[in-house]
Amino acid sequence: MVHCQAITGSDESDIPDVVRPQKDGDQGTCDISGMFPDGCLRPSWRGGYSYQMLQVSKLLAQGQGLASVLLKRAASVTLDWDTRQKSRFQATDSQGRELGVFLPRGTAVRGGDVLVAEDGSLVRVVAAAQPLLRITPCTTHGSPFDLMRAAYHLGNRHVQIELQPDHLKIEPDHVLADMLRAMHLIVNAVDQAFEPESGAYAAGGHGHAHGHGHVHGHGHGHGHQHDHGHEHAHDHGHGHAHDHSHAHGGSHAHAHAPAPAAVVPAPGRKTIAIQSAPAPHVHGPGCGHDHGHDHKH
Structure with missing residues (x-):
């Protein structure tokens, strides 16, 4: 250093x-x-x-882990969004100290964050009020759903938006203001702090990173694989394969059923016995037919 x-x-x-x-x-x-x-x-x-010049290279999001008494005693620095979205900037804190801020690239500073200086001192960040456009739905000609439509069209134009349940905030732009009014939205100029939404893949995902590591996707992974293959392979073919000719008297010919089809296991699955269609008639003991001939087995 x-x-x-x-x-x-x-x-x-x-x-x-x-x-x-x-x-x-x-x-x-x-x-x-x-x-x-x-x-x-x-x-x-x-x-x-x-x-x-006091160098600052560490940030504690929303003062995480710090006692409230330390936050009350800490110096503060008031910054607008144009400055806070940068990872390197200069500022003057409430004690008159010059700060040289060097944070990891891509880091955005939010109101309520705490900067840690090289000497160990803390500096609480205050989001400065700045000119903005506050967008609300028209109760007479529109509905709350109009805010969703507005957020879609603004996001499609890569506009930074602060999302709130009942309103949106953007930086001043008269062209966008006219577009929003044409969508039956009410647009008012205000001076307020600006905390636009971070990107979905932004480092840290400021304020909304729940950190449970619980990824909701297909294959949610609870492992309830109910494979109830009961494999009741009831192969009741009694095996009387008459491999000879029957000279049936009375000139009635009984066709012997073909051998059962071969069992072909599906790739990567358990073997399931497949029965052939029932035979029209299977000759055997107790058949009840007096065929009047000898079986030469």
């Missing part, structure tokens, strides 16, 4: 052209004309041209 030297002077002629960061080996210089390559930000010169 790099800390910039404090610089003091009575006038601008005392301000050096470069600020040398203090780190191992004292290597490298920082150009004060812009963002410093080693983590130092553009200095702000106040009374005596003293430069102080």
Whole structure:
């Protein structure tokens, strides 16, 4: 971590052209004309041209895990959405300290979040009031369903929207305002805090990440696989395969039933016996027919 030297002077002629960061080996210089390559930000010169910048690189969403007494004692910083949606920015807290905020890329700061400075101090974030359009359904010519339609059309235009049960909020845009009014919605200009919806796959899913790891999908996975294959393979073919000719007297021919069909197991499934159609007549003991011939088995 790099800390910039404090610089003091009575006038601008005392301000050096470069600020040398203090780190191992004292290597490298920082150009004060812009963002410093080693983590130092553009200095702000106040009374005596003293430069102080407190680096912040940690955020606690909604102050999670902090005691309420610590939050009450913490300094605060008021930021509009344009600043809070950035992961790197400068700000001044309620104690007059200059903050250089370096959060992981893609991080959005929300009202109620707590920044943790490099010295361990806490800074509570307040969402600043800003000009917005507040959208509500018309009770005379419309219905609450109109809000859903409006959210669809705004989202289709990639507009950032704050979603509430009874209204929507967007940043000012007269073209969108006219479109919404044509949809029988009431559009009013307000000055309020803006907390637009995060993307569905945004890191952290601010405020709505339930974290139960309970993915509702097909194959919900409760494992109730009711495979009641009872395999009652009642193969009652008694096996009298008469492999010979019967010279039936009385000139009536009884056709012997063909052998039962072979059982072919389905791939990956249990074997199920398949019976052939019942034979018209099967000759055997107790058949009741006096065939008047000898069976040569």
